[in-house]
Amino acid sequence: MNRSVKGSLVTLLTWVLVLAFFFPVFWMILNGFKPESVASSVHPKLFFSPSTEGYQLAMDRGMKGYLLNSLTASVTATIIAVVLAIPAAYALSIRRVKNVENALSFFISTRFMPLAAVVLPLFMILKTLGLLDNIYMLAVVYGAVNLPVAVWMMRSFFLEVPFEIIEACRVDGAGLGREIFRVALPLVLPGVASAALITFIFSWNEYFLATLLTSSAARTTPPFLGSFVDGRGQFLAVLSAAATIAALPVIIAGWVAQKQLVRGLSMGAIK
């Protein structure tokens, strides 16, 4: 097999995979514009007269409020996770603190336990504190849940910083703050962006805790999407429309951060 045929086959395979992964998203967007009876038809239809009724219905149900709650929880959780992860990751990589070196495996072990095992004690604690159905409580929980991942990611990025640069700034008399924020952090900024984006996406998509820890004022978008499921009626078009709206902020955030993300993801590679 000559090289050009091989190349064409690889390209073809890539396109097949891309289309296979993209198709459900495309179908969701398409369904959002179908009338309900067409969306749930036994024979899927590609051509139809488009309607924005699904979008209208989703917005009429007060989707804006749920989106704003999701934004509050996700942005606050991202700030909490990033602000706490930077010094923690620094202490586990460049400026190693002996007493906490073993904490690394502890950090990640907190992710091993299924959320279902944690939710009941968490529910009871929040109930006692009167913090159920509070959006900032949810943000703190999301920040805490995502902190281990952020620390692990940032630690691996900090490890990539050439130690000579750190030594040079120390020789020049830089203090710890200057060392972290003026020297090391700018070098791993793409990594920080990736960790922040991952935290944002995880928080934005979280369903289980949001369902159980919020009831009304602090409800976020994922349980709201679930509420369109109707055991006695068709709901595919309106659910697809609402899901498309809910996916947009994450797609936009990913698109904006694309360049940083690619740099961040390749930071672990040998330079």
Add this chain to the structure above:
Amino acid sequence: MLSSKRALTFGAGALASALALAACSSGNVSTDSGSGGAAGGKVTLNLATVNNGQMKDMEKLKTEYEKANPGTTVNFQVMEEGDLRAAVTADVASGAGQYDVVTIGAYETPQWGANGWLVDLTPDLKSDSSYDVDDILPPVRDVNTYDGKLFAVPFYGESSILMYNKDLLSKAGVTLSENPTWQQVADAAKKVNSADTSGICMRGKPGWGDLFAPLTTVVQTFGGNWYDDKWNATVNTPEWKQAVTFYKTMLDQSGEKDPVSYSFNECLTALKEGKAAMWADASVAASMLEADDSPVKGKMGYAHMPVEKTKQSGWLWSWNLAIPSSTKNKDAALKFVKWATSKDYIKLVGQKIGWSNVPPGSRTSTYEIPEYKEAAAAYAPITLDVMSSVNPKQPGVNPQGWVGIQYVSIPEFQDVGNQCAQLVADYIAGRGSVDDALAKCQTLAQAAGDKHKS
């Protein structure tokens, strides 16, 4: 370095702006800050509910209630059925008091009432003659009563009926009586079945509320049941085997392809598009088949759920409003519950939204409203007839120790029903034998039944 620094500054600025924006506008899902009691004469009621047509209509009409009761705001929190069960159970069982009114099924009411989680509505409803509690359909009242106390009131009720496409049946030369037997239905399905159209569509999707809703009624009319009256499991009996084998054979011979992926909505679509000729399922489906945009409007016939050894075999389900004992707004919650399940509310739905959208299966008087009788002429009489004649105290051939038809009112049943449904669905899909499925199911059911032996 400089560009990285700028990027950091920009990123931090963007995050701070987004947070400020989000913080300014957060929490406007509800119109008030939680169920904050009755301070200053203002009350906010949080209502947890399921996403169905009747509740969506109630959400639209709540402004009428708020107008008539200044100072009261009602927040609707609509959830998927599974989420609703999880969220409301956690809240009510722990006494968290996040919800003032909850939507629960007939399965939950007696159990939650027995646990002391719900307010007893009997004294308030009995003393209010305008509410007319005796107008609630007696079988629906029975399933929401525990120890003589009414713990929840229905806003929607349903039984199950047989629905068939008259055109397709007459083309095949088949006629059905109003009270057919399962064997007659299976024979009819066989005659109507073709490459394009399945003779019958029945639920096969695993789940206690999916496959086991119709299948339990088939088992009961074949003479079987989950337990005897002493909580001995009776799943490995010949009656169960006969019923389950009959169900699979009927689906194999004339049912939809891949039945284990079919539940209510899938069969509804198949009937509407003429891909199935018959369907035995929830009575509310008739209103959807007769809706203005339905291609089969006016072409459908309706009959009682097919039987074998019993006189009736329809199921009985209701969605109800209840007030958790942990609410801080009991009086306001009670007032709202009475409004939402009153005769006047039913008329309000008819006038404001449409007579075919009136909540069915809750009150006898609904079926006496002339406008409703006209709008729902095709299916209202049979719905009332079936709902009034089913017996939730003894739906099968033998006595049972609980009140309810297509479920057993014990907390373990959801789990037992789901696991057994998976086993039976495997058998329906040809991945196992009926004896294996029922033997395993018997063990599961017995372990649950043992906890209730006195």
